[in-house]
Amino acid sequence: MEFKFSEKVSHLQASAIREILKYSADPEVISFAAGSPAPEALPAKELEELSKEILAEEPSIAFQYGVTEGYTPLREEVKKILAAQGVFNAEYDDVIITSGAQQANELSAKVLCNEGDTMLVEAPSFIGSLNAFKSYHVDLQGVTLEDDGINIAELEEKLKKGGVKLVYLIPNFQNPTGRTMSWEKRKQAFELCKKYGAVILEDNPYGDLRFAGEDIKSIKTLDTEGSVIYSGTFSKILSPGIRVGYVCAHRDIIQKIVVCKQVADVHTTMWSQMLCYRFLKKYDLAEHLKKLRKVYEHKTGLMISEIEKNFSSKITFTRPQGGLFIWCTLPEGVTTEQMVDFCTTAVKDYKIAIVPGTAFEIHDGDPTRSFRLNFSTPTDENIVKGMAILGRLSKEKFGE
Amino acid sequence: MEFKFSEKVSHLQASAIREILKYSADPEVISFAAGSPAPEALPAKELEELSKEILAEEPSIAFQYGVTEGYTPLREEVKKILAAQGVFNAEYDDVIITSGAQQANELSAKVLCNEGDTMLVEAPSFIGSLNAFKSYHVDLQGVTLEDDGINIAELEEKLKKGGVKLVYLIPNFQNPTGRTMSWEKRKQAFELCKKYGAVILEDNPYGDLRFAGEDIKSIKTLDTEGSVIYSGTFSKILSPGIRVGYVCAHRDIIQKIVVCKQVADVHTTMWSQMLCYRFLKKYDLAEHLKKLRKVYEHKTGLMISEIEKNFSSKITFTRPQGGLFIWCTLPEGVTTEQMVDFCTTAVKDYKIAIVPGTAFEIHDGDPTRSFRLNFSTPTDENIVKGMAILGRLSKEKFGE
Numbered sequence: 001m002e003f004k005f006s007e008k009v010s011h012l013q014a015s016a017i018r019e020i021l022k023y024s025a026d027p028e029v030i031s032f033a034a035g036s037p038a039p040e041a042l043p044a045k046e047l048e049e050l051s052k053e054i055l056a057e058e059p060s061i062a063f064q065y066g067v068t069e070g071y072t073p074l075r076e077e078v079k080k081i082l083a084a085q086g087v088f089n090a091e092y093d094d095v096i097i098t099s100g101a102q103q104a105n106e107l108s109a110k111v112l113c114n115e116g117d118t119m120l121v122e123a124p125s126f127i128g129s130l131n132a133f134k135s136y137h138v139d140l141q142g143v144t145l146e147d148d149g150i151n152i153a154e155l156e157e158k159l160k161k162g163g164v165k166l167v168y169l170i171p172n173f174q175n176p177t178g179r180t181m182s183w184e185k186r187k188q189a190f191e192l193c194k195k196y197g198a199v200i201l202e203d204n205p206y207g208d209l210r211f212a213g214e215d216i217k218s219i220k221t222l223d224t225e226g227s228v229i230y231s232g233t234f235s236k237i238l239s240p241g242i243r244v245g246y247v248c249a250h251r252d253i254i255q256k257i258v259v260c261k262q263v264a265d266v267h268t269t270m271w272s273q274m275l276c277y278r279f280l281k282k283y284d285l286a287e288h289l290k291k292l293r294k295v296y297e298h299k300t301g302l303m304i305s306e307i308e309k310n311f312s313s314k315i316t317f318t319r320p321q322g323g324l325f326i327w328c329t330l331p332e333g334v335t336t337e338q339m340v341d342f343c344t345t346a347v348k349d350y351k352i353a354i355v356p357g358t359a360f361e362i363h364d365g366d367p368t369r370s371f372r373l374n375f376s377t378p379t380d381e382n383i384v385k386g387m388a389i390l391g392r393l394s395k396e397k398f399g400e
Numbered sequence: 401m402e403f404k405f406s407e408k409v410s411h412l413q414a415s416a417i418r419e420i421l422k423y424s425a426d427p428e429v430i431s432f433a434a435g436s437p438a439p440e441a442l443p444a445k446e447l448e449e450l451s452k453e454i455l456a457e458e459p460s461i462a463f464q465y466g467v468t469e470g471y472t473p474l475r476e477e478v479k480k481i482l483a484a485q486g487v488f489n490a491e492y493d494d495v496i497i498t499s500g501a502q503q504a505n506e507l508s509a510k511v512l513c514n515e516g517d518t519m520l521v522e523a524p525s526f527i528g529s530l531n532a533f534k535s536y537h538v539d540l541q542g543v544t545l546e547d548d549g550i551n552i553a554e555l556e557e558k559l560k561k562g563g564v565k566l567v568y569l570i571p572n573f574q575n576p577t578g579r580t581m582s583w584e585k586r587k588q589a590f591e592l593c594k595k596y597g598a599v600i601l602e603d604n605p606y607g608d609l610r611f612a613g614e615d616i617k618s619i620k621t622l623d624t625e626g627s628v629i630y631s632g633t634f635s636k637i638l639s640p641g642i643r644v645g646y647v648c649a650h651r652d653i654i655q656k657i658v659v660c661k662q663v664a665d666v667h668t669t670m671w672s673q674m675l676c677y678r679f680l681k682k683y684d685l686a687e688h689l690k691k692l693r694k695v696y697e698h699k700t701g702l703m704i705s706e707i708e709k710n711f712s713s714k715i716t717f718t719r720p721q722g723g724l725f726i727w728c729t730l731p732e733g734v735t736t737e738q739m740v741d742f743c744t745t746a747v748k749d750y751k752i753a754i755v756p757g758t759a760f761e762i763h764d765g766d767p768t769r770s771f772r773l774n775f776s777t778p779t780d781e782n783i784v785k786g787m788a789i790l791g792r793l794s795k796e797k798f799g800e
Binding site: 001003004005006007008009010012013034035036039042044047048051052055056059060061062063064065066099100102103106110111112113114115117128131132135136165199225226227239240241242243250252253256259260262263264265266267268269270271272 | 401403404405406407408409410412413434435436439442444447448451452455456459460461462463464465466499500502503506510511512513514515517528531532535536565599625626627639640641642643650652653656659660662663664665666667668669670671672
């Protein structure tokens, strides 16, 4: 039978990352393609103990239906944390629990955008969000991402044209580039979006993973009337497999997101939400984050020194102060095809998985000569081994 | 700030059931408004034990990211179960795990329907699905639901007009009516949909909960080319709080659903999927279902005998052979307003929560004089007490 799929999904393809992750199923492949937190940084033992307590003490809450908005004690804890950061404004904001930040971002686009509405995103940006937005058939437009955040002049130019509904930003240790938006640019972007009536969707999955430099406040802290939606997650600090994120926004927006979440999955897994709540109550989050940051600081440092030691000197790369990713760019003149060929050769001939920049471009065919490296998942040994192999390959292809 | 929401969600309201569930937060309210499985029928102890095993033996699988399609061992088990029922056809079908059947139904509509496409549904039908479909701005049309399933002549008439993309049916112990579609009508509906090129979405959350009569095969067993999508769930037989469902369909459809699930929540909670898998491997599902059915048979029987004993004789009601719901209809001539008033009086003045039929109508304002009773959640004592109160109120309002 021939199926006619809806226009909004007929052009969506399975994510290139997921495809490359399938190569990684080969146990011999060393993967720098994932976006998973470091296994040694997940508090598995603590979560195991908390799980025992939950199922012994409150099985009927864990196993029965919950309300769509989320487990109330967890919502209250998240509100407290966000309020302390100036993100949650009790006057008009509300917070609900979502099935990962992915759901928060997807539903934000669903409630605000009609098909054909314009959304601006950093170019490049996170493929999962790009596909989520595309699945609602919005007119997605990229704004060039520079070392300190998007190009503000370009942002204004695009906002001026009118019709921009939503501006999606990952200000901290962006995926895929690892770049962080400066405070100056955050203020400028906020003022411009306010001026032109666009809502900002601020996605902050990595903000807790800063291991160098000074924290920069969220764009949401500038909000005075609810024009910023803020999403966060427990995926990178506790566990991604439990699928718990949250969204903080004006309560009128939250109310619509709740209706859409209700029809999406009714509610997020109760046990997962209870785990997060009990972790926050029983353990010192700040202490836990300190430990995490040490792991990440070590891994990034190791990867950067191995890149410096091994890679062709013509390859440039970012030096993130947090997060999970380093963004490498092949020499000027290298075509998209040559970059993809480099990545493909790496995984097929040398069993090293990296993600070609094409995966993060706004539209198929946008040119790019970059690729993404993840430093959180591989072991130290594999970082050394992998960077040596990639280094040899890069020198072969692009010279010393 | 004034927000302009997308047209597809601006008219969606929070489900009336959820609103009434909020009344149920008052511990004095006896709720017949839920759709939860009987607490005593959930294998909480078994799940607690299995959870301990999972977190002790495979924490890294439970806590890290999984693949969007679902936990492979669980997918294989579900395929085996569905193949034995003639539902899964290995030639062209595939099965993936979803975050409840709710997600399977929502994403089926998303991948097949453009805004404005026609979908046919039983009238009345499950509010969660109706809202999911409405959230994609489809043209939703009801087909009258009779005691043995939808009116086939009306179905054909609507199919003949052309442009019907998807026909949504809950053939077993339908929500909200408790009615079951006859084998004859299943065959007729299948042939008609095939003739007019419409895909059937067969939602079967309650099929395992038959406590009387003979099993009737799924519509999907008639499928020969992939024109039926079949969704199921572990919510009613193991636990709704863990949010595990599945969808079996032609692999071309599944492939599109996977892309949409990836952008919706990346994957379903790993622990939840592992729990279901281990339950299926360790316990005899048939034996477990036997125990469940006894609980449900007892509760329905009790509720029906209390209705017969107490209710105004002018109220008619269904006698389901399975599932969770009884559908009561007030005497001819009663208006929608009077029915809603009856339900409101019940919860406000007598602390008895029931769901007005308006919640299940296809469009706001469709007339109905019915309400839904759930017999699985309340205790025996509360069933007796609640039916006595509703009975007195019904006689007051509508005579002996």
